[in-house]
Amino acid sequence: MYDTIIIGAGLSGLAAGIRLAHYDKRVCILERHTTIGGLNSFYRQRGRDFDVGLHAVTNYAPQGSRRGPLARLLRQLRFRWEDFALVPQAGSSVAFPGVTLRFNNDFRLFEAEVAAQFPDQKDNLRKLVAQLIDYDDLDGSLFQRSTRALLAESITDPLLREMILCPVMWYGNARERDMDFGQFCIMFRSIFLEGFARPLAGVRLILRNLVRRFRSLGGELRLRSGVRRIQIEDGRAVGVELDNGEQLEARHVLSSAGIVETMRMSGERKELSPEPGQMSFIESIAVLDRLPRELGHHQTIVFFNDSETFHWERPQDEICDARSGVICSPNNFLYDGDVLPDGILRVTLMADYDRWCQLSADEYRLAKLHWFERTLASAARFVPDCRQHVIDMDMFTPRTIQRYTWHDNGAVYGAPEKRLDGRTKFANLFICGTDQGYVGIVGSLLSGILVANRHLLGDS
Amino acid sequence: MTPVEIREEILDILSDIAPDEDLSALQDDVAFRDQVELDSMDFLDIVMELRKRYRIQVPEADYPQLASMRSTVTYLEPIMKDMQRVS
Ligand SMILES: Cc1cc2nc3c(=O)[nH]c(=O)nc-3n(C[C@H](O)[C@H](O)[C@H](O)COP(=O)(O)OP(=O)(O)OC[C@H]3O[C@@H](n4cnc5c(N)ncnc54)[C@H](O)[C@@H]3O)c2cc1C
Numbered sequence: 001m002y003d004t005i006i007i008g009a010g011l012s013g014l015a016a017g018i019r020l021a022h023y024d025k026r027v028c029i030l031e032r033h034t035t036i037g038g039l040n041s042f043y044r045q046r047g048r049d050f051d052v053g054l055h056a057v058t059n060y061a062p063q064g065s066r067r068g069p070l071a072r073l074l075r076q077l078r079f080r081w082e083d084f085a086l087v088p089q090a091g092s093s094v095a096f097p098g099v100t101l102r103f104n105n106d107f108r109l110f111e112a113e114v115a116a117q118f119p120d121q122k123d124n125l126r127k128l129v130a131q132l133i134d135y136d137d138l139d140g141s142l143f144q145r146s147t148r149a150l151l152a153e154s155i156t157d158p159l160l161r162e163m164i165l166c167p168v169m170w171y172g173n174a175r176e177r178d179m180d181f182g183q184f185c186i187m188f189r190s191i192f193l194e195g196f197a198r199p200l201a202g203v204r205l206i207l208r209n210l211v212r213r214f215r216s217l218g219g220e221l222r223l224r225s226g227v228r229r230i231q232i233e234d235g236r237a238v239g240v241e242l243d244n245g246e247q248l249e250a251r252h253v254l255s256s257a258g259i260v261e262t263m264r265m266s267g268e269r270k271e272l273s274p275e276p277g278q279m280s281f282i283e284s285i286a287v288l289d290r291l292p293r294e295l296g297h298h299q300t301i302v303f304f305n306d307s308e309t310f311h312w313e314r315p316q317d318e319i320c321d322a323r324s325g326v327i328c329s330p331n332n333f334l335y336d337g338d339v340l341p342d343g344i345l346r347v348t349l350m351a352d353y354d355r356w357c358q359l360s361a362d363e364y365r366l367a368k369l370h371w372f373e374r375t376l377a378s379a380a381r382f383v384p385d386c387r388q389h390v391i392d393m394d395m396f397t398p399r400t401i402q403r404y405t406w407h408d409n410g411a412v413y414g415a416p417e418k419r420l421d422g423r424t425k426f427a428n429l430f431i432c433g434t435d436q437g438y439v440g441i442v443g444s445l446l447s448g449i450l451v452a453n454r455h456l457l458g459d460s
Numbered sequence: 461m462t463p464v465e466i467r468e469e470i471l472d473i474l475s476d477i478a479p480d481e482d483l484s485a486l487q488d489d490v491a492f493r494d495q496v497e498l499d500s501m502d503f504l505d506i507v508m509e510l511r512k513r514y515r516i517q518v519p520e521a522d523y524p525q526l527a528s529m530r531s532t533v534t535y536l537e538p539i540m541k542d543m544q545r546v547s
């Protein structure tokens with residue numbers, strides 16, 4: 001009998017596992033996939049290392065910082081700052097037609113850019129920042145207010161509003177069109193006030209440290225062990241049944257599989273289940289024959305949108321939406337003399353899960369090639385054209401995301417309705433990770449910590 | 461354990477929870493939270509570490525007694541006087 005069974009060895013499940021194992025709980029993490037990491041995993045292909053999700057670790061804080069999400073999670077997991085080896089970004093931007101706002105890990109750059117391009121919004125930006133610094137993310141009551149409505153109260157220029165929403169929604173909005181204000185505050189802080197960084201070795205360094213720690217504390221990790229059913233008796237979870245029929249008992253179950261998926265595994269009727277998310281992505285990874293900076297591209301991340309209005313919704317007319325996207329170069333971080341072996345550009349677009357799923361195997365292969373070209377062509381409007389220099393490529397689609405995470409609709413940020421307190425209708429079944437509400441690498445780690453602390457480390 | 465040993469043990473716990481803090485100048489009569497960057501989650505870790513290392517259960521009602529080094533040692537002294545250090 002386990003104290004806690006954790007479903008999923010993504011970042012949130014591993015973080016929760018470390019907390020529980022550190023305090024001598026008997027804990028087992030069950031992962032359906034052959035490897036750990038979930039949405040933020042890594043793989044090797046044709047002799048090259050690839051990251052699945054990683055653009056940048058948000059919530060950057062320099063060594064020695066004692067406040068903020070990163071410092072908090074390092075303390076809680078007993079890691080040293082060096083264990084994540086975060087290297088800060090070179091500089092990023094939000095690019096709309098005719099206007100570009102640059103930003104980096106020093107918020108003053110963004111303030112100066114806004115002051116230069118939107119002089120009458122300078123004080124309004126201050127107002128907004130004061131409001132979101134005060135926002136307490138554990139106070140769930142205000143979480144769901146409309147960001148578009150609240151933002152209009154401080155930022156009176158509609159174009160600037162769209163330019164602020166673009167990166168914030170791209171990096172963590174599960175809802176279409178509008179965004180929960182609580183989520184907006186968390187994401188704005190993590191991107192603009194804290195910032196981006198990356199370990200030279202990519203996400204694998206962080207994952208390896210997490211799993212090594214978990215095991216050294218006596219935690220059990222079982223790969224290729226998908227959970228097909230959560231056994232419920234008298235309104236309580238009593239254990240799980242694996243895909244191969246094996247049954248395991250536990251006093252508590254903590255699931256990072258998503259709220260809709262977890263309720264389904266618990267036998268909840270579909271009508272009673274919350275709405276799954278709709279936002280999914282394709283990501284094109286172009287390996288180049290030279291470094292991006294040799295093509296004149298020096299930025300870390302460019303969030304682009306080709307009109308004055310930013311559309312954050314499942315694509316309506318086509319299988320993907322090339323109007324807006326995120327261009328990331330893992331080369332453009334301030335590595336001290338170190339270089340990555342290849343020049344890489346990763347470009348993300350919004351995609352329609354259903355239409356990607358309807359394709360036959362041949363159509364799927366063709367669609368990937370077609371959209372790889374379309375993506376790079378779209379990006380070439382905002383960064384130097386790299387199409388002549390591509391020597392290798394990979395792409396993942398909503399289907400890949402679904403295969404890696406088993407999230408309905410390949411929904412990257414999960415369901416729109418978050419479970420901030422981690423509870424479900426069953427007293428000893430909890431949710432962590434994406435559908436608890438904190439997304440991103442730092443967010444999901446904190447989510448696992450928070451839910452473990454609140455519900456699973458007590459005396460019960 | 462003597463009060464001095466209990467104090468050392470608490471320092472050890474603090475340095476485990478907040479490895480980047482300089483604890484050498486910690487003042488015993490000043491609240492931890494006014495000297496060390498600890499939020500409520502970290503504070504709970506002091507309680508949890510006491511339980512992990514010494515099987516001491518601090519009921520929630522007694523948490524205020526763990527506000528400063530002095531009050532913590534005073535609170536723990538009767539509980540820990542017959543115990544041996546484990547770390
Ligand atoms: C394209 C893309 C780019 C991203 N870029 C960034 C970035 O640059 N920076 C950043 O901070 N974040 C980024 N993210 C977001 C980040 O990856 C996620 O927020 C984070 O990884 C979520 O972690 P999680 O633990 O909540 O969930 P997941 O990673 O989804 O983990 C859930 C795990 O549960 C397993 N599982 C599901 N169902 C079962 C079952 N029934 N039985 C057993 N196991 C099961 C899955 O296999 C998975 O391993 C990106 C995401 C994507 C898709």
